[in-house]
Amino acid sequence: MEKTSKIYIAGHRGLVGSAILKNLKAKGYSNFVTRTHKELDLTDTTAVATFFKTEKPDYVFLAAAKVGGIVANNIYRADFIYENLSIQNNVIHQSYLHDVKKLMFLGSTCIYPKNCPQPMKEDYLLTDTLEYTNEPYAIAKIAGIKMCESYNIQYNTNFISVMPTNLYGPNDNFDLEKSHVLPALIRKTHLGKALHNNDWETLRKDLNKMPIEGINGASSELEILNILEKYGIKKENDSVKIEVWGTGNPMREFLWSEDMADACVFLMENRNFSDCFDAANKEIRNTHINIGTGKDISIKELATLIKLIIGFDGEFYFNTEKPDGTMKKLTDPSKLHGLGWRHKIELEDGIKTVYNWFIN
Numbered sequence: 157m158e159k160t161s162k163i164y165i166a167g168h169r170g171l172v173g174s175a176i177l178k179n180l181k182a183k184g185y186s187n188f189v190t191r192t193h194k195e196l197d198l199t200d201t202t203a204v205a206t207f208f209k210t211e212k213p214d215y216v217f218l219a220a221a222k223v224g225g226i227v228a229n230n231i232y233r234a235d236f237i238y239e240n241l242s243i244q245n246n247v248i249h250q251s252y253l254h255d256v257k258k259l260m261f262l263g264s265t266c267i268y269p270k271n272c273p274q275p276m277k278e279d280y281l282l283t284d285t286l287e288y289t290n291e292p293y294a295i296a297k298i299a300g301i302k303m304c305e306s307y308n309i310q311y312n313t314n315f316i317s318v319m320p321t322n323l324y325g326p327n328d329n330f331d332l333e334k335s336h337v338l339p340a341l342i343r344k345t346h347l348g349k350a351l352h353n354n355d356w357e358t359l360r361k362d363l364n365k366m367p368i369e370g371i372n373g374a375s376s377e378l379e380i381l382n383i384l385e386k387y388g389i390k391k392e393n394d395s396v397k398i399e400v401w402g403t404g405n406p407m408r409e410f411l412w413s414e415d416m417a418d419a420c421v422f423l424m425e426n427r428n429f430s431d432c433f434d435a436a437n438k439e440i441r442n443t444h445i446n447i448g449t450g451k452d453i454s455i456k457e458l459a460t461l462i463k464l465i466i467g468f469d470g471e472f473y474f475n476t477e478k479p480d481g482t483m484k485k486l487t488d489p490s491k492l493h494g495l496g497w498r499h500k501i502e503l504e505d506g507i508k509t510v511y512n513w514f515i516n
């Protein structure tokens with residue numbers, strides 16, 4: 157990529173897209189095209205075609221997607237498969253039609269089988285059954301990888317795919333129902349601490365600033381207590397208890413979003429689809445690259461770490477009516493390490509930074 161190349165970042169306000177934009181700016185890139193969801197609905201084929209015809213970007217980071225935690229994926233199954241397939245079909249196909257020099261497709265490690273050997277190598281794709289809770293989302297992501305590979309093979313395009321582990325950082329979604337575990341536990345623990353301290357001002361500020369769907373803020377103490385109880389945050393005998401979904405036993409790997417963005421820019425600068433060609437191999441597949449740290453932690457340990465960082469004096473309880481999902485999904489990042497990139501931010505530092513961002 158030249159510093160003046162025209163770069164389209166789809167999803168530039170999201171967790172990853174915003175970090176990619178920041179990273180590119182810091183590296184001296186200056187020519188960006190961006191559209192919010194409201195300005196350009198990427199599921200609208202005609203609108204996406206017009207956009208590419210008008211803007212003709214040189215490079216594309218496809219970081220726009222319908223994204224959510226385990227429960228959102230499980231409930232809104234149709235939306236997750238329909239919207240993600242539509243977004244990626246439109247953006248990848250128009251990138252081919254308008255001679256985009258390189259595109260990066262962002263998938264997810266949920267593409268790997270539920271009971272995948274650990275750590276998960278790129279070659280384990282499509283070797284067994286997927287995890288049920290996010291099967292529709294995973295199928296869309298697998299289609300994205302195969303679409304990039306197929307266009308590269310048939311049309312000689314240069315579309316590369318990356319499979320990030322669970323991500324967290326500034327601009328994450330902190331919704332208590334639809335978000336991923338790390339932002340959800342940060343917000344719940346923050347609210348639990350405020351409840352423990354009878355800090356109604358902090359509780360009111362949080363619930364009014366980030367209203368929960370269907371609830372138009374909260375003013376009286378009773379209203380606040382009712383909302384908190386709905387999300388499993390309650391006071392019993394002077395002690396505050398916070399709900400953690402599932403058994404707390406699943407293991408998850410977390411990567412700081414700005415490290416993720418750095419890896420994306422690194423690969424966009426240094427990796428081409430042609431690197432995957434091997435004269436002896438007539439079947440080109442599994443050309444995607446895992447992005448992770450190679451380290452994981454149980455949800456129980458994660459909750460304890462967040463409790464220590466935030467300084468919460470209460471307890472967690474485990475609601476086993478909620479799904480655990482995959483019990484372990486640790487990436488094998490050796491392919492990425494072999495190319496010369498490693499993550500920098502460790503989990504404890506990342507949680508401290510994002511908590512600071514969240515309260516400010």
Ligand SMILES: NC(=O)C1=CN([C@@H]2O[C@H](COP(=O)(O)OP(=O)(O)OC[C@H]3O[C@@H](n4cnc5c(N)ncnc54)[C@H](OP(=O)(O)O)[C@@H]3O)[C@@H](O)[C@H]2O)C=CC1
Binds near residue numbers: 167169223243327
């Ligand atoms: N977060 C995570 O833990 C993980 C994320 N990923 C993948 O990384 C990528 C980025 O995820 P993340 O940053 O977390 O997601 P976010 O939800 O934070 O951001 C998604 C972005 O997509 C845009 N968007 C969504 N739907 C549409 C649409 N129909 N038309 C136009 N824009 C749309 C949103 O636009 P607007 O801001 O205008 O609403 C938003 O900017 C996704 O592909 C996701 O699947 C993979 C693994 C883990």
Ligand SMILES: C[C@H]1O[C@H](OP(=O)(O)OP(=O)(O)OC[C@H]2O[C@@H](n3cnc4c(=O)[nH]c(N)nc43)[C@H](O)[C@@H]2O)[C@@H](O)[C@@H](O)C1=O
Binds near residue numbers: 265289338480
């Ligand atoms: C990134 C990845 O994210 C999704 O998969 P997931 O890793 O299972 O997502 P999660 O972060 O929501 O949960 C991780 C674990 O944590 C537990 N858990 C406890 N308490 C809360 C809680 O309060 N909220 C949430 N969300 N989870 C909780 C939860 O029960 C689960 O055991 C995919 O659907 C897909 O989108 C994808 O690719």
